[in-house]
Amino acid sequence: MLFINGLTKYSRGARKTLAAAVAVGIMGLAGPITVESAFAQSYPTEPIQVIIPFKPGGRTDTVARLIAEKIKEKGWLDQPMVVTNAPGGAGANAVNQMRRGDSEGYTIVHWHHQALIAMAMELGDFGLEDFKSIGYTGGGSPVWAVRADSEFNTIQELIDHLKANPRSLVEAVGIGSIPHFVGGMFANAAGFETRYVTANSGADRLRLLLGGNADVALFSASEFLAQGDTMKALVYFGRERLPNMPDVPTATELGFDVSWANPNWWLAPADTPDEVVAVLAAALEKAINDPDITAHFVANTLEPYWMSGPDAMEDATKTLAELKKVAATIN
């Protein structure tokens, strides 16, 4: 059976040589286990589709395209990675597309922790068990910011104000999105409450905050830095201070046990063979350590690092448990 699988794979790959097919045949005689390794060595024989659950132009999309481009340029995989977008349905559209594809490593997803939020909110019909984690290629953390003319200069002033006057400030969030959950975790830890106004995107949050229709909002560090001196950052949710804004304290150093490092997470269907995942992981790890990619990450206030598939899955499982606690307080 495995032998036949291997052969069909070859016939699908357009111009793989007869020699390779013969090699598989010989190994097929030797036994099924070697067939698998031969299969892994020759993977990929056709382009790999990378599904992005968002519209083009955002961070997840940009990072995927840059990494795919780099892998192609350096020839770290025999076939190109083709990035496609399947936005909508809180990621359900992308997951369904992944399910319709194969589980031999030719259909993978590049996502971030919005996936966990959709799971915590029980929005799509998918969970962690649907995926095999390939790994994190870096990630980024957000800041909480106010307008430059705001009366608050430190996060403590803002917390004191909200404790004295509960619900007196408006926070721009997309209900059931990362800003909502991060703000909620922070509010729970510090013991305050804000009012919300719906903002479905980073652009919406920027518009509402700068226009005076919201008092505080969460931004990615690069969105914040691009605004120059129109905003003040009060607290950063990374584990350590960001070199680009050395004066902004982290929540943890202020004594609140809240951090949010949103990774660039590469996922395959749960029954993808481990050998295939290893090939993909090796290429991605090389890409994230490439000087060009690292430079792009640093310039856009993202942290370049590699976290292996199993470690990433463990981290995600822990985060999901935290998010479920917050989700329970929302509903």
Next chain:
Amino acid sequence: MLDAFAALFQWQNLILLVGGTALGIVVGAIPGLTASMLIALTLPLTFRMDPVGAVTLLIGQYVGGISGGQITAILLRMPGTPASIVTTFDGYPMAQSDRAERALALGITASVVGGIISWFFLAGMSPSLAKFALQFGPWEYFTLVLMALVMLAVLAQGSLAKGLLAAALGMAFALPGIDSSIGQARLTFGNSALLSGFGLLPVLIGAFAISQILRDASSPRTTKKVKVSRRKLPIYISDIKTHGPNMLRSSVIGTWIGLLPGIGANIAALVAYSTAKQLSKEPEKFGTGHEPGVVAGESANNSSIGGALIPLITMGIPGSVTEAILIGALVIHNLQPGPLLFQNSPEIAYGIIAAYLVANFIMLVMMWGAVRQIAKVIYIPKGMLLSVILVFCVVGSYAVNSNFSDVWVMIAFGAIGLVLEATKVPLGPFVIGFVLSPIAEEQLRASLMMSDGVWSDILDRPYALFFLFLALATVAWPMIMGRLAQKNKKSRS
């Protein structure tokens, strides 16, 4: 600024701009394919270009795409892009009464005038306009959209009951999806394909293009062949007087609506159209092939691009999907749009402004030169033309989200459109209800969230009160006029 124009006229950039605009027009004219799809497809190609070249190419596609939509809207009653729905209202009846070239000539002129007027706002007063637009919060968005809804409802043609029925149906179809105020699924019946609701593009293509294809296919001889004459393009000096004020007003409305992030070219065209109708001395002629209808829609949708570029380059706030992709193209080159863009990379900020103006002129020359050839599309045998368009409709609906359920949605709405037309329920209010009601709902709920449920907060918002007043006046005005007319009659008799 002059440097930016000089950079634009380097041959590489000029080629990119001309090529981009041409591609945009073609893709924009094909029902089902939109400018944002084209731009998303082109994005990977821009990685290796220099940033000015990348932006130039994308702006050309953006302008071309919005302008090209009118061609099929006028000739076939199929809006090439959502922004030209309004153009079908009067453009198609004009084409049916042998005035296709006149409709196209007016549409193209209106597009260019709209583009140029909004360019002056973009080049001249971006920072202050962006600041003004930012003051608009949820209350203002809600009352603005409410005003547009009321204007369009009051002025709807034919039976009021059928108009209201159509609008209510449109609103009902806008309900399913994730309710953004509570983040929960609503009316999806456990179907994950419905989680993001019925998509704008599949619904529009279905209701307009597919239903039109079905109708044409079932009765091939009822639609008249459109005559294309050999005379010079029918545009006259006297048009300045007849259409000038309308173009100017519609362009200002378009620019202003474009300024507001999240409210796009299609809504700009709808508002300009209803305003033109409201102020017209002969509103009953709108929808029957009245020239000002085409002029209003086409000046507004083009000028909304210039408006939308204002918050993009001054604040880094994208107004639409197309602009979010434009930002993506900049981020890949390590440029983050925002207030610092003018300081850090002025060549990009001014490059966008310059490319926008030049793209409008390129569009004019191309469309002007090709209009007669374009109009000949009508002579292609229906069977061939319709099947090609059908293919594009399916491809386009699938391509928005790479999701096949969108194709089913498109087909279903094609059937719905056919039934509505057969029962004389107008499609206009249906689409308007579908497009506007989700924004109104979301913004009203956001307003109440922000005010902790206190309605009277609206009293502190002068702009919101102004829109509300206009909406009330729109409803009250015909009634008052009616009463007065009755009184006059009585006193005379």
